Structure formats: C-alpha cells, structure tokens
Amino acid sequence: MIKQIAVLPGDGIGPEVTGEAVQLLEEVGIQFGHTFHFQYADIGGCALDKTGTPLPEETLQLCRESDAILLGAVGGPKWDHGPGEKRPEAGLLGLRKELQLYANLRPVIVFPALANASSLKAEVLEGVDLMIIRELTGGLYFGQPRGRKQTDQGLAVVDTLYYTEAEIERVLRKAFEIARVRKKHLVSVDKANVLDSSRLWRETADRIGKEYPDVKLEHMLVDNAAMQLVRKPSQFDTVVTENMFGDILSDEAAMLSGSLGMLPSASLSEDGPGLYEPVHGSAPDIAGQNLANPLATFLSVAMMLKYSFHLEKEAQAVEQAIRKVLDDGYRTRDLAQEGEPALSTTEMGEKVRAYL
Amino acid sequence: MIKQIAVLPGDGIGPEVTGEAVQLLEEVGIQFGHTFHFQYADIGGCALDKTGTPLPEETLQLCRESDAILLGAVGGPKWDHGPGEKRPEAGLLGLRKELQLYANLRPVIVFPALANASSLKAEVLEGVDLMIIRELTGGLYFGQPRGRKQTDQGLAVVDTLYYTEAEIERVLRKAFEIARVRKKHLVSVDKANVLDSSRLWRETADRIGKEYPDVKLEHMLVDNAAMQLVRKPSQFDTVVTENMFGDILSDEAAMLSGSLGMLPSASLSEDGPGLYEPVHGSAPDIAGQNLANPLATFLSVAMMLKYSFHLEKEAQAVEQAIRKVLDDGYRTRDLAQEGEPALSTTEMGEKVRAYL
Numbered sequence: 167m168i169k170q171i172a173v174l175p176g177d178g179i180g181p182e183v184t185g186e187a188v189q190l191l192e193e194v195g196i197q198f199g200h201t202f203h204f205q206y207a208d209i210g211g212c213a214l215d216k217t218g219t220p221l222p223e224e225t226l227q228l229c230r231e232s233d234a235i236l237l238g239a240v241g242g243p244k245w246d247h248g249p250g251e252k253r254p255e256a257g258l259l260g261l262r263k264e265l266q267l268y269a270n271l272r273p274v275i276v277f278p279a280l281a282n283a284s285s286l287k288a289e290v291l292e293g294v295d296l297m298i299i300r301e302l303t304g305g306l307y308f309g310q311p312r313g314r315k316q317t318d319q320g321l322a323v324v325d326t327l328y329y330t331e332a333e334i335e336r337v338l339r340k341a342f343e344i345a346r347v348r349k350k351h352l353v354s355v356d357k358a359n360v361l362d363s364s365r366l367w368r369e370t371a372d373r374i375g376k377e378y379p380d381v382k383l384e385h386m387l388v389d390n391a392a393m394q395l396v397r398k399p400s401q402f403d404t405v406v407t408e409n410m411f412g413d414i415l416s417d418e419a420a421m422l423s424g425s426l427g428m429l430p431s432a433s434l435s436e437d438g439p440g441l442y443e444p445v446h447g448s449a450p451d452i453a454g455q456n457l458a459n460p461l462a463t464f465l466s467v468a469m470m471l472k473y474s475f476h477l478e479k480e481a482q483a484v485e486q487a488i489r490k491v492l493d494d495g496y497r498t499r500d501l502a503q504e505g506e507p508a509l510s511t512t513e514m515g516e517k518v519r520a521y522l
Numbered sequence: 523m524i525k526q527i528a529v530l531p532g533d534g535i536g537p538e539v540t541g542e543a544v545q546l547l548e549e550v551g552i553q554f555g556h557t558f559h560f561q562y563a564d565i566g567g568c569a570l571d572k573t574g575t576p577l578p579e580e581t582l583q584l585c586r587e588s589d590a591i592l593l594g595a596v597g598g599p600k601w602d603h604g605p606g607e608k609r610p611e612a613g614l615l616g617l618r619k620e621l622q623l624y625a626n627l628r629p630v631i632v633f634p635a636l637a638n639a640s641s642l643k644a645e646v647l648e649g650v651d652l653m654i655i656r657e658l659t660g661g662l663y664f665g666q667p668r669g670r671k672q673t674d675q676g677l678a679v680v681d682t683l684y685y686t687e688a689e690i691e692r693v694l695r696k697a698f699e700i701a702r703v704r705k706k707h708l709v710s711v712d713k714a715n716v717l718d719s720s721r722l723w724r725e726t727a728d729r730i731g732k733e734y735p736d737v738k739l740e741h742m743l744v745d746n747a748a749m750q751l752v753r754k755p756s757q758f759d760t761v762v763t764e765n766m767f768g769d770i771l772s773d774e775a776a777m778l779s780g781s782l783g784m785l786p787s788a789s790l791s792e793d794g795p796g797l798y799e800p801v802h803g804s805a806p807d808i809a810g811q812n813l814a815n816p817l818a819t820f821l822s823v824a825m826m827l828k829y830s831f832h833l834e835k836e837a838q839a840v841e842q843a844i845r846k847v848l849d850d851g852y853r854t855r856d857l858a859q860e861g862e863p864a865l866s867t868t869e870m871g872e873k874v875r876a877y878l
C-alpha cells in the first residue's frame with residue numbers, strides 16, 4: 167500500500183514527537199511492505215512567524231491532497247496575546263473546519279503498567295476502556311454571531327451555540343457505528359433540561375438510534391457525566407457529545423489514565439483525510455530538550471493505520487510494541503517514578519521500533 | 523435576631539430533607555436565642571401539578587419578602603417530557619433570574635470520616651478545601667435568541683452565550699471578596715483561546731484583580747481545569763467561572779468528596795435574599811421512604827446562617843455537630859458501607875440536633 171501523509175509538526179515538542187512517529191511509520195512500512203510518503207508543512211505559531219497566518223493556504227492544500235495528516239501540537243506563550251485569528255489555535259480550528267473533521271475520537275485506555283500514576287483508586291480504574299466521540303466542527307466554536315457590542319446595559323459579548331440537524335445527525339451516526347464495533351453501549355451527553363440545542367440533539371439521537379437497534383442508547387446530562395466519569399468510569403463504553411462538552415469531558419477523562427503523555431486522538435471527516443494528533447499540547451517548557459514522551463503520537467499513528475488505512479494488523483503491532491515497552495519498565499520522564507531512570511524522546515522511539 | 527425564611531420543599535426527597543432542616547434551625551434558634559419564622563411555598567413539579575406553572579407568582583412574592591430561602595430539590599421523571607417552560611427546572615431557573623441570584627457558591631469539603639467513599643486516592647484528597655463560584659444568571663442558560671429555525675441547510679438550532687461586562691464584573695468581584703477571606707488564591711476558568719465571551723471574562727478578571735492585589739489571580743482553560751480537578755484538586759482554593767462551565771466543574775468537583783449527599787450550595791444576590799439548597803437532586807427512587815441524607819441540607823443551613831444572617835458561631839456549631847456525628851460513625855444509607863447499619867432521615871436529623 168502506498169500512502170501520502172502530511173506531517174504538520176507545529177510548535178513546542180511537536181517536531182520531536184512527530185519526528186519519532188515518522189520513523190515509526192517507516193519501520194511499519196518496511197516490516198509490512200507499505201510505502202509512506204511524508205510531506206511537511208507549517209501550522210500554528212511557527213506558521214504565524216513565517217507567514218503571518220496560523221494556517222497557510224499551502225498547508226491546507228497539502229492536507230487536502232494527502233491520505234492522512236499527522237499533527238504534533240500548536241501554541242505557546244509567545245503567541246498567547248494576539249487577537250483571535252492570530253493565534254496558533256486558530257490554525258487548528260481552521261483545519262478542522264476546512265476539512266470538515268467533524269468527529270473527534272478520543273479513546274481513554276488505562277495501561278496496567280501505568281495505573282499507579284492515576285489519581286483514581288486502582289479498583290475504580292478496573293475495566294476502564296472508553297471512547298469519547300466529540301463533535302468538532304460546530305457549536306460554540308464556530309457559531310455566528312460572536313464578539314462584543316455596545317448595549318443599553320453597556321459593553322456586552324456574545325458567542326453562539328449553533329447546530330444544524332444534519333451536523334448533529336452525522337456525528338451521532340458515526341458514534342453509533344463506532345459503538346457497534348465496541349460494546350454496543352452509547353451514552354449521548356447533553357444538557358436537555360436547559361439548552362434548546364441539546365433537546366434537538368436528544369431527539370435526533372433517539373431517531374437515529376432506531377437504525378441501530380443492537381446498540382443500547384442512553385442519555386446523560388453533562389453535569390452528571392462529569393460526575394460519573396470520576397465516580398465510576400467503567401460504566402462507559404462509547405460516549406458522544408457536542409463540541410464544547412466534548413472538549414471538557416474528554417480532558418477530564420484523559421486524567422483517568424494518569425498520564426496525558428499517553429493519549430491519542432483522531433479527527434475524521436466523511437471521506438477526506440483524517441487528522442491524527444496526541445492530546446497533550448506543545449509543552450513549551452520542555453521543547454527542544456529531547457524529553458517529550460512520543461507514545462501519545464505513536465498511539466495516534468496506530469489510529470491512523472486503523473481508521474484511515476484500515477491496516478488493523480499494523481495498528482495492533484504498534485499498540486503491542488508500546489505495551490511491551492511499558493511492561494518491560496521503560497519510561498519517559500513524565501511517566502517515571504521519582505528516582506527511576508528515564509528514556510529520552512529518541513531513545514523511546516528506538517525502543518518501540520525495536521519492539522515492533 | 524428574628525428572620526423570615528421561605529421554605530420551598532419541592533419534589534422527591536425535598537420535603538423530607540427540608541423538614542429536618544427546619545427542625546435544625548429551630549434548635550439553633552432555641553440554643554442561640556434567635557427566632558426563625560418559616561413560610562412554605564411550592565416550586566417545581568409539585569407547583570406544576572397544582573398551578574400549571576413551576577414558579578407560581580405567590581412563591582416568588584414570598585421569596586422576595588423573606589430574609590433567606592431554603593429549597594429542597596425540583597424535578598422527577600413524571601415531568602421530564604414537557605416543553606422547556608413546563609419543566610420543574612424552569613421554576614428553579616426562573617427563581618435564580620428573578621431574584622438575580624448571580625453567585626452560586628459550591629464548597630467542596632472532604633470529610634475525613636468519609637474520605638474512603640471517594641474514587642480518588644487518599645493522598646490526592648489531602649488538603650482539599652475548595653470553593654467554586656459559578657455565575658448563575660447569565661450565559662447559555664438565559665441568552666437570546668434560542669430555539670429552532672428552518673435554514674438553507676434544513677432544520678437548525680441555536681442557544682446564545684451572552685454576558686454583559688457588568689454581569690461578569692459583579693461575579694468576579696464577589697469571587698475576589700470570597701478568595702480574600704479564604705487562602706487568597708483565585709483561579710478564573712474560561713476558554714479564552716476559543717470564545718469571545720471568555721476573552722472579555724479574562725480581561726475583566728485582570729482589571730478587577732488590580733483592586734485586590736492581596737489575592738493571587740490565575741487563569742485556567744476549562745479543559746485544563748477539568749483535568750486538574752482530578753489530577754491535583756488540592757492546588758485549588760477559590761475558583762470562579764461562568765454558568766455552564768460552573769455547572770460541569772462543580773459537579774465534577776462534587777465527586778471528590780465521594781458523596782453527593784454531603785454537598786451544600788448558596789446562591790447569592792447583591793442585596794436580596796440568598797437561596798440555600800443541597801446539591802443532590804430530588805432522588806425520586808427513594809422519595810417518601812425516610813432514607814434520604816439530610817446532611818447536605820444541614821450544611822446549606824450553615825451557609826445560610828453565615829452568608830445571609832452573618833451568624834458565624836451558629837454556622838460553625840452546625841458544621842461541628844455534623845462532623846462529630848460522622849466521626850462517631852453515624853451514617854445514612856448512602857454513606858454506610860455494605861453491611862453497616864444506617865440511620866433514617868429523621869434519625870440523622872435527631873442525632874445532629876442532639877449533638878448541637
């Protein structure tokens with residue numbers, strides 16, 4: 167199989183972790199007989215510095231022409247004070263919108279070798295294996311109107327939570343499809359006791375749910391979901407929710423695993439290229455020091471192999487290699503207990519390739 | 523001191539827990555030489571059944587004329603399928619808005635006697651004592667326009683996140699005041715990398731912060747806050763945020779304590795009566811069975827004594843009594859370990875009065 171992959175290293179530790187991920191993909195190619203072509207482009211703060219925009223047209227063009235996109239991270243204190251459209255994050259949001267990457271998949275896996283790093287009790291983490299599907303191109307993130315205005319009551323500000331029924335439908339359908347190949351249990355999270363958008367969301371879930379009689383659909387209010395994720399995370403299998411709720415809940419759930427350095431994500435569109443990126447940010451404090459944990463990016467590569475290229479065996483080989491490396495006690499600095507020795511980014515990269 | 527208290531028992535277990543709370547207040551009155559007058563009114567589902575509206579005009583009138591309001595809980599499956607304005611929750615939202623109860627205070631206390639009930643590790647809970655201040659009368663809960671409409675893209679739906687600068691300012695000022703009498707550390711939570719409303723929120727916090735140079739102000743993104751509450755809750759002292767974020771984060775934080783049955787809340791206005799209610803809902807499954815835990819309502823009474831009546835000593839006496847009852851091993855059913863004996867609602871009420 168021959169595939170074109172757009173690599174957007176971005177800011178901070180982005181170049182380091184994507185660098186290792188590219189090498190891992192090359193190793194996968196060698197071992198399984200595939201050819202991956204990599205082409206690089208700028209996004210985020212580095213793109214702002216070079217071109218004045220966080221999402222240059224040629225980056226977008228490259229992504230459109232690729233089979234999948236690998237992204238490192240965007241952002242950093244250097245660019246934190248610009249106006250909205252001159253921030254690194256605007257590049258990421260623009261990419262999501264332009265490519266219609268409407269379904270953000272955020273698996274939460276607890277690696278037994280790392281369970282002690284979690285702030286939750288071991289017995290609470292038992293059996294945790296959940297997938298959050300967050301709507302990624304609608305809601306408060308993109309709705310119009312937004313901004314400040316003068317009113318009779320003085321200065322005021324507005325953001326708009328807007329969804330078309332079609333947008334709600336497609337992400338719910340995706341969630342049902344995913345729940346179907348998991349444990350067939352879908353929790354749809356909303357705030358239907360307050361929001362009109364949530365009431366349409368809930369009705370739509372009930373309607374689409376009829377097409378998936380084998381999947382058990384449950385509704386949960388977002389405040390209750392925030393509680394239940396801490397109280398008993400093992401009750402969840404597949405979770406679907408709108409953009410802002412998903413941002414909050416998926417990061418809350420990320421903490422179950424105890425280490426943000428381990429969490430991958432995939433952002434999928436109807437039929438264009440998918441975007442794969444680690445959940446952790448650009449970590450400017452450790453950038454350029456060969457300290458970053460590349461495993462979240464490696465797990466994102468596994469998701470790419472699975473969701474964009476349908477290479478199940480290869481995806482499992484990557485996950486297996488990571489598991490074994492952890493079981494054998496290898497840790498990057500963020501995972502190591504005090505006093506334990508730690509591998510650098512490049513050493514961890516080599517290790518995983520060797521275990522593949 | 524003579525005070526008028528409006529009691530709104532509401533639905534489910536509301537009448538049972540407020541019943542005990544009224545008796546507790548009477549006992550406080552006897553011991554400390556105060557007179558509390560109680561007047562009752564309907565709200566929520568029971569009001570809907572009797573009058574067709576979840577917030578009858580006479581309830582509102584009574585609240586306006588009182589010095590403080592004690593509320594049980596609203597809602598239940600019976601009323602879950604009505605339209606927005608015919609739901610029990612609409613009564614609560616209406617009361618908040620009409621009385622301009624803009625500052626919702628949600629303390630999270632971990633009782634050592636109950637720490638084992640939490641899903642978090644004991645060492646993570648050490649030193650946890652935080653207060654979340656949630657804006658309660660603005661944002662997505664009340665913004666206009668809202669509702670469905672037909673568009674070129676088919677059916678669509680909108681909710682509006684709207685704040686005036688003045689609304690943001692008053693809740694921030696309240697938060698600084700509260701932080702000042704706590705550990706002088708205020709975390710303001712927003713989503714300033716995406717939302718225009720959050721950017722105004724953050725600027726306003728910085729501006730108001732100059733009036734409180736003794737309080738350390740920190741900004742945190744809501745997704746990160748959702749993580750940090752699980753990862754290291756003891757890093758927080760006072761937290762302030764907008765309505766929807768506050769709904770989610772305060773319920774997430776509630777789980778730290780391990781038992782929703784223990785969490786009080788206060789909702790304050792500029793100079794009208796405050797509203798005090800337990801965080802737990804109406805728990806229809808155990809309603810009317812003398813099983814409910816009244817301690818969250820008792821702790822809400824303590825907040826009333828403190829925030830509305832400035833009776834510090836009396837508030838502390840109530841909290842002390844609860845602590846002692848717990849230390850001596852008394853539990854309601856929700857707190858008891860398997861096999862442990864449990865007190866009924868009325869027995870727990872008697873116990874706390876006896877310990878006062």
Ligand SMILES: CC(C)[C@H](C(=O)O)[C@@H](O)C(=O)O
Pocket residue numbers: 255258259413715716745
């Ligand atoms: C960087 C930011 C705009 C982004 C978001 O809020 O979507 C991030 O938090 C994420 O979850 O990918």
Ligand SMILES: CC(C)[C@H](C(=O)O)[C@@H](O)C(=O)O
Pocket residue numbers: 359360389611614615769
């Ligand atoms: C009942 C509901 C409308 C309410 C809210 O969302 O504000 C509740 O969850 C709360 O936190 O008091």
